Amino acid sequence: MAPSLEEIDLRSLLHPWTSISEHAKVGPLVMHEGHGARLRDTQGREYIDGLAGLWCVDIGYGRSEVADALAQQSRQLPYYHSFSSMTNQPSIELADRLQQLAPWPIARVFFGLSGSDANDTQFKLAWLYHKLRGAPAKRKIISQERGYHGVTIAAASATGLPSAHAAFGLPLDGFLHVRPPYPYREMKAGQSEEAFVAELADELDAAIVREGPETVAAFIAEPVMGAGGVIVPPEGYFPAIKAVLEQHDVLMIADEVICGFGRLGRPFGSQAVGIEPDLVTLAKGLTSGYAPLSACLLTQRVWEVLEREAETLGVFGHGFTYSGHPLCAAAGLANLDLMKNEALFERAAKLGVHLQARLNELFADHPHVGDVRGMGLIGAIEMVRDRDTKEAFAADEKLGPRVFRRLLERGVIIRAIGDCLAFCPPYVIEVEDLDTVLERTREVLDELTP
Ligand SMILES: Cc1ncc(COP(=O)(O)O)c(C=O)c1O
Numbered sequence: 001m002a003p004s005l006e007e008i009d010l011r012s013l014l015h016p017w018t019s020i021s022e023h024a025k026v027g028p029l030v031m032h033e034g035h036g037a038r039l040r041d042t043q044g045r046e047y048i049d050g051l052a053g054l055w056c057v058d059i060g061y062g063r064s065e066v067a068d069a070l071a072q073q074s075r076q077l078p079y080y081h082s083f084s085s086m087t088n089q090p091s092i093e094l095a096d097r098l099q100q101l102a103p104w105p106i107a108r109v110f111f112g113l114s115g116s117d118a119n120d121t122q123f124k125l126a127w128l129y130h131k132l133r134g135a136p137a138k139r140k141i142i143s144q145e146r147g148y149h150g151v152t153i154a155a156a157s158a159t160g161l162p163s164a165h166a167a168f169g170l171p172l173d174g175f176l177h178v179r180p181p182y183p184y185r186e187m188k189a190g191q192s193e194e195a196f197v198a199e200l201a202d203e204l205d206a207a208i209v210r211e212g213p214e215t216v217a218a219f220i221a222e223p224v225m226g227a228g229g230v231i232v233p234p235e236g237y238f239p240a241i242k243a244v245l246e247q248h249d250v251l252m253i254a255d256e257v258i259c260g261f262g263r264l265g266r267p268f269g270s271q272a273v274g275i276e277p278d279l280v281t282l283a284k285g286l287t288s289g290y291a292p293l294s295a296c297l298l299t300q301r302v303w304e305v306l307e308r309e310a311e312t313l314g315v316f317g318h319g320f321t322y323s324g325h326p327l328c329a330a331a332g333l334a335n336l337d338l339m340k341n342e343a344l345f346e347r348a349a350k351l352g353v354h355l356q357a358r359l360n361e362l363f364a365d366h367p368h369v370g371d372v373r374g375m376g377l378i379g380a381i382e383m384v385r386d387r388d389t390k391e392a393f394a395a396d397e398k399l400g401p402r403v404f405r406r407l408l409e410r411g412v413i414i415r416a417i418g419d420c421l422a423f424c425p426p427y428v429i430e431v432e433d434l435d436t437v438l439e440r441t442r443e444v445l446d447e448l449t450p
Contacts, residue, residue, distance in 0.1 A: 005030050005042060029408070034061025037429035039413070050414045050437040052426045055226055055258045055378075056284035058348070059338050060428035066290045069334035073327050082111070082324035091324035094332045098295060101336070102280070103271055107303030110296040111324045115257035115283035116150025118294035119220065122253045122279045123154050124318055126218035129251065129302050132309040138217045138249070142207065144180040146228030149220060149255055158220055161228065176211065178204050180225065181233035184371040184382060185390070193234040201240035205247070213248035218279075223269030226258035229420040230380035232373050238275045251278040251302070257294075258378070261285035262345035262427065265352050265376035272375060278302055291331035348427040352376035355423065355434060362442045368449040377427065383419040383445070393419055399448060406444045412437050
């Protein structure tokens with residue numbers, strides 16, 4: 001008998017962000033098709049996708065408008081590069097569209113393929129910016145513990161998760177992490193949000209001064225942390241951080257890979273949390289995952305230095321074979337058309353209000369939920385053994401992964417980040433399906449934490 005897909009997978013694929021030993025025991029789940037927020041695997045089992053793939057399928061699955069755009073473009077011109085002044089129509093149009101969509105004056109757009117490579121590009125742009133201004137020693141990158149910025153060597157170094165570092169001898173020198181704006185775990189009992197924000201801003205200031213401001217290039221942060229546990233910064237956090245950065249001539253990179261394109265109820269996540277960025281990273285929602293694409297947005301502040309020093313610089317020695325790939329850009333354009341024509345940012349904002357309200361109704365009083373948090377159409381609950389002391393469950397209980405598995409058996413997909421359960425559905429999810437995701441999660445939580 002021919003081997004099954006599962007058997008072939010087990011002997012052929014190295015899965016990203018997967019335990020090798022666990023995978024050998026559990027085996028793969030082979031997804032077959034999708035429509036809206038619903039998925040079906042190769043065994044015919046149905047799922048409601050409460051995580052939009054990996055925080056990216058904002059427009060939902062099975063959108064023929066994007067499929068048609070991809071087919072049309074692949075017939076007309078499947079590939080052409082952007083090196084040496086070459087280019088193609090979809091990438092020009094998409095850069096223009098992003099300039100129009102952004103609430104900041106965006107001078108240039110650089111295309112890559114993933115959030116990780118885009119953040120590596122941002123660090124190189126920050127280094128270049130300072131070098132061209134006569135400060136080549138400004139190279140250090142500061143990020144937050146628990147922040148997620150990708151897995152290429154520089155992006156992984158900026159990521160603030162031990163699981164991205166330990167096995168690989170990372171972070172590289174010159175990457176530092178500061179305490180995250182994580183009220184539930186980092187704010188002292190009785191401390192006001194204002195005082196907490198001031199403390200974090202002071203800590204950032206102290207870190208820059210300790211390192212030497214003449215050595216610090218940029219600070220990178222997500223508007224709301226996604227993969228680190230859906231952590232929402234307190235009011236005033238980013239303005240306070242920006243004031244410190246300005247004082248030390250340090251650039252602000254907004255990593256909008258999850259929060260961009262309406263996820264937080266505004267077109268860009270930065271608008272929802274008061275970030276004034278110098279560089280903006282986009283990916284995921286840019287094509288809703290239909291094709292791999294990322295974008296680095298350069299504000300005028302950064303671009304004017306590159307432009308002014310262009311003669312000195314000569315060639316901008318950076319770029320990928322697939323930078324400005326016409327298929328990916330065509331998918332991006334069709335995706336943005338759908339978002340506009342179907343008013344999906346507005347839909348996400350509306351559904352977001354529902355998500356936050358239902359999360360609170362269903363979980364705020366649960367004896368094993370310490371924190372309910374979120375913004376717009378992204379949310380999380382943090383499960384704890386003891387609500388009063390915030391004591392976590394023992395890691396070897398693997399509560400989060402067990403909740404995830406049991407939900408999967410019941411046809412619901414969410415993400416377990418340790419003992420935080422994250423929800424980030426497509427914008428097109430039906431309210432009933434969203435309710436089902438949350439209600440089943442509550443049922444499973446009750447069963448596993450009696
Ligand atoms: C905020 C953020 N930045 C960067 C990345 C890395 O993107 P990619 O996996 O496309 O390299 C991710 C991926 O989840 C992310 O959530």
